[in-house]
Amino acid sequence: MIKVITIIGVVAVLLLLAITIDFLWWRSAHLASIKKQLKTVEVGGTTLSYTDIGLGEPILYIYGGGSGPDGVTHFQWLVDKGYRLISVNREGYLGRPLTDDVTFETQADDAAALLDALGIDKAHILGVSMGGPGAIFFADRYPHKSKSLILWSAISKTYVPNPDTADTPLARAVLQSPASVKDLISWSMARSARFFPASLMTEFLRTEADLSEEETKKIIHEELVVLGRKQELIEFIKSITPMSVRFEGMMYELELTEGEWYGPFRHPETPLLSAHSPVDTDVPIDHQTYVQQQRPDGVFVTVRAGGHFCWWGIEGDQVREATVAFLAEHAR
Numbered sequence: 001m002i003k004v005i006t007i008i009g010v011v012a013v014l015l016l017l018a019i020t021i022d023f024l025w026w027r028s029a030h031l032a033s034i035k036k037q038l039k040t041v042e043v044g045g046t047t048l049s050y051t052d053i054g055l056g057e058p059i060l061y062i063y064g065g066g067s068g069p070d071g072v073t074h075f076q077w078l079v080d081k082g083y084r085l086i087s088v089n090r091e092g093y094l095g096r097p098l099t100d101d102v103t104f105e106t107q108a109d110d111a112a113a114l115l116d117a118l119g120i121d122k123a124h125i126l127g128v129s130m131g132g133p134g135a136i137f138f139a140d141r142y143p144h145k146s147k148s149l150i151l152w153s154a155i156s157k158t159y160v161p162n163p164d165t166a167d168t169p170l171a172r173a174v175l176q177s178p179a180s181v182k183d184l185i186s187w188s189m190a191r192s193a194r195f196f197p198a199s200l201m202t203e204f205l206r207t208e209a210d211l212s213e214e215e216t217k218k219i220i221h222e223e224l225v226v227l228g229r230k231q232e233l234i235e236f237i238k239s240i241t242p243m244s245v246r247f248e249g250m251m252y253e254l255e256l257t258e259g260e261w262y263g264p265f266r267h268p269e270t271p272l273l274s275a276h277s278p279v280d281t282d283v284p285i286d287h288q289t290y291v292q293q294q295r296p297d298g299v300f301v302t303v304r305a306g307g308h309f310c311w312w313g314i315e316g317d318q319v320r321e322a323t324v325a326f327l328a329e330h331a332r
Contacts, residue, residue, distance in 0.1 A: 023187045027242055030190070034094060037070050043113040049089040049096065050114055054079035057147075057331055058123040060111055061087040062138070063239070065130030066174075066250040068093050071239035074232060075126075081324055086123070088114045090134075092249025104256060108138035112145060121145065124327060128152045129283060129308065130253055136263035143267040148330045150323060151274045153308050156287045159257040165207055165281045179244040186241035193237040197230050200237075209307020210279040219306050219313035226314065265294035272298035273326045275310050275319040282308040299326055 038049040051069040059078065063071045069087035079085060088111050092098035111134070115123060124147045127135025132154025139149040177185065192200040201220045205211060211219070223229050240246065265272075272295050276288035285302075292300055301322045306312030311319045 022191075023184065026187050026190060027183055030238065030242065031245070033238075034068070034070050038089065038094070041114065041117045043110075043117050046110075046113075048110060048114050048117075049094065050087060052084070052086045052118070054082075054084040056082040056084050057327065058084045058086055058115075058120050059327075060115065060123040060125050060135075060138070061085050062107075062111070062125065062127040062131035062134040063087055063090075064128045065253050066243065066246050067239045068246055070094075071236075073235045074239055076232070076235070077320065078324075081327075083124075083327065086114070086118065086120070090249055090253075092252050093246050095245060096249075098248055098252055102252070104133040104137045105141065107134040108141050111138055112142045115145060122147045124148045124150060124330070126150045126152070127154050130155055130250070130257070132156055132283075132287070133253075133257065133263060136265070139270050140264040140266055143270055146267075146270045148271040148273070148326065150326065151272070151276075151288075151291065152319065152323075153276055153280055153283050153310050154274065154287065154291075155257055155283050156263040156291050158260055158262070159254075159283065159287070161254065162281055162284075174243060179247070182243040182247060183241075186243050189237050190234075190241055193230075193234045197224055197233050201233065204309065205306055208280070208282050208309060209277070210281050211304075211307060215304075219316075222313040223306075227317075262290070263294075265291070268295065268297060271326070271330045273301070273323065274298060275301040275303070275322065277303055277305055277307050277310040279304050280307045280310065 037051055039052060040047050040049050049069070051072045053072050061072055061075065063069060069089045072085040072087050075085055089096050090107055091102045122145050125135045125138055127150070132151055135149060135151060135154065136156060139146040174182065174185065189200060198220050201223065202216060205216045205219065274288050274291045276285055278285045288300065288302070292298065299322065301319055303310055303315050303318050305316035305319070310316055
């Protein structure tokens with residue numbers, strides 16, 4: 001009996017050691033990969049870091065909260081369609097210090113300065129989720145630089161996190177844990193994306209969509225098996241981990257969105273497309289309703305799909321197809 005207990009103890013220690021080594025290796029390698037992806041440019045005494053992939057028509061990608069400019073790899077399918085994706089790092093993300101005077105307007109100014117530095121006179125603007133405000137303010141402040149405005153599951157006015165969504169196991173782990181635990185969760189998500197993608201997607205859909213169990217299983221099967229997008233899931237997880245280097249920016253932006261504000265839509269000459277889901281439990285459908293009230297001339301795509309992930313699954317392909325068609329219609 002003592003021998004058995006000893007063996008179990010040794011195995012447990014070895015397993016813990018293996019997990020620790022793998023975690024430390026993953027975090028170091030992932031941070032090095034992010035650093036390698038980022039390019040830098042000096043603009044008015046400020047160093048802006050950014051990503052730039054692909055060739056052709058430029059798309060300025062304004063990423064969602066808790067993500068980063070490295071999230072452009074999640075849109076490789078647009079690069080494959082012949083587009084160039086550019087994204088600027090925001091304050092509070094990936095080591096960029098957070099200043100007291102950052103606003104969605106100043107974020108738009110950074111993005112405009114980057115386009116100028118890259119010699120790009122005009123780009124399509126794509127804002128996803130928390131990237132919505134930055135995209136909307138960019139199109140408002142720089143209509144001459146905005147070829148079109150595309151919003152996916154985008155925040156467009158005052159936003160307060162859904163308390164039911166914030167109380168899910170995944171959300172609690174992300175929001176309430178210390179930095180070291182956040183990165184352990186990040187490591188777990190990265191490994192799950194590779195080895196248990198269906199389980200990971202299930203947790204995301206439970207947090208971000210009001211779907212039945214059957215609908216959830218259907219979307220996961222479509223995304224991973226029928227459409228074969230496991231690598232896209234892996235790239236998405238890369239873009240939100242390690243959480244510790246993205247959390248400060250996300251939390252500050254949540255404070256910005258909780259104030260009384262409405263996104264300005266004063267330039268009807270800028271073509272607009274908005275995609276949203278009525279079962280989005282993160283950013284409610286009334287954010288798209290507000291956009292539609294301001295810009296009834298826009299193109300509006302409404303699908304159940306994966307809720308906040310309105311581009312997941314076969315139904316979500318309507319969002320991708322509409323976006324590609326919209327980009328082509330308003331190409332140079």
